[in-house]
Amino acid sequence: MRRALFSLLGALSLLMGLGAASSALATTITLTFDEFQTGTAVTNQYENLGVLVSGATAFAAAALAAAANPWPANTPPNIVYSPLGLMTFTLNPAITGNVQSVSAYLSEGVGVNVGIYAYDASGALVGQAIAPANAVNTLVSVTSSGNPIATVQIHDGRGAFFGVDTVTFTIAADVIPVPAAGFKLGPAGDSACFRISCSNDSSRSVVGSMSIRSAHE
Structure with a gap:
């Protein structure tokens, strides 16, 4: 009986330990763009992950590098390049779940302040973050202040070109x-x-x- 009681107490201790764990577990969806050939327009290739992309073209980072303004890849070889100054990621919550934050590595032209802007399903802005001037492979993150994120735009508001790599969407699953x-x-x-x-x-x-x-006993 003592052995059975000790086993019971051991199981109880395990449950109590679980109770001390964090109240949320996070999962992520990460786009690296490294599977594409240079010059590929990224559109619906990530649809199975719940992400549609517009305004993005995959390039080998070395092909875009210049001595005065190199754009290294966070995960070689590719980055995505925005020739029109606007990149959009549209999320399907039925696949992604409720996305609460997004991050990306940004590189920009001289004097450009490119940023990440997150919107909920109604189109309301729920978070934004702007990279410092002349950012090169700089991590920028946004967390929603309210509703889950449904759309993400990356731009500087002026149509300037920029590069993006390693876009990550984080989904928080509540645990009691x-x-x-x-x-x-x-x-x-x-x-x-x-x-x-x-x-x-x-x-x-x-x-x-x-x-x-x-x-x-």
Whole structure:
């Protein structure tokens, strides 16, 4: 009986440890553009991942490099280049889930301040971030201040060209934390139980319950 009780306490400790974990687990979708030949227009190639792209052409970074303004790839060999100054990523939430943040490595022309602008399904701006002037392979990230992100635009507002690499969309999956649990053993032969739950509040759910019967060795 003591061995069974120790096994039970071990399982309880594991559950309590899980309860101390972060309240959210994150998954990501990452586009590196390295599978394309130079000059390929990136449009629906990532549709199976839930992402449609417009205004982006894949190029080997070396082909765009210039001594005065090199644009290295974050993940060689390719970056995507925006010849018209606007790149758009449209997300399908049925595939991607609820995207809460987006990041990309940006390179820009001299004097250009390219930025990432995130919009929800209604077209409302939910976050933005602008790269510093003359950015080269600079990581820029945006996290939604409200609704999930449905569309992402990258531009400088003036139609200037820029380069982009390693675009990452982060999806947060909520997890209800498991709180500390308590249990009580009655006298030998009596039944006793413990329960792991968030609270008795109707808005919280009981994670699990177990009952045991105490006994002497």
